[in-house]
Amino acid sequence: NAGVTQTPKFRILKIGQSMTLQCTQDMNHNYMYWYRQDPGMGLKLIYYSVGAGITDKGEVPNGYNVSRSTTEDFPLRLELAAPSQTSVYFCASSYQGINSPLHFGNGTRLTVT
């Protein structure tokens, strides 16, 4: 039972570099989410998707992009990394959006220097 898998677990980027955080789930969930968690803070929603081909902005979308070409995969793209994007990024999925429990990956810890 893999659930939600995120790669990589850790990454250090230089300012201005780009990267893609990978997220895949094997539960056939339509809803998928990207959150960021800063130290001592709650989670902030970056982007979410209610199904393949459909994405929408969350609270803090600036500096990020997403795509959802399949039900399983929901990658998050950082185009021009900035120190403010240093954070822990979590991907999550659910069967019925917020009306069912969210399943989280173990996160990607990103440092931008």
Next chain:
Amino acid sequence: KQEVTQIPAALSVPEGENLVLNCSFTDSAIYNLQWFRQDPGKGLTSLLLIQSSQREQTSGRLNASLDKSSGRSTLYIAASQPGDSATYLCAVGGETSGSRLTFGEGTQLTVNP
């Protein structure tokens, strides 16, 4: 805008004690409320989901209550164990926020043997 607050930020108790974690929210127009557990370096695990029409949910030694009118939820942990040590977060699904959850900052619980 919905705001979710969890007090205290940290709590330390001896093993065997019954304890209550608090969560308050500013907008009572909610769909539901979820309680999560987060272990260090890991993602979140959903513990309990309470729909707005419910007053409480139970799972094992955990009991979560919801009082929409006062904007409050509590998570009761009976007979605490060292394995319960973790950060506990609550998240609110609002009627006007679509597929979004608003998270509190969490309470870091330490249960001492």
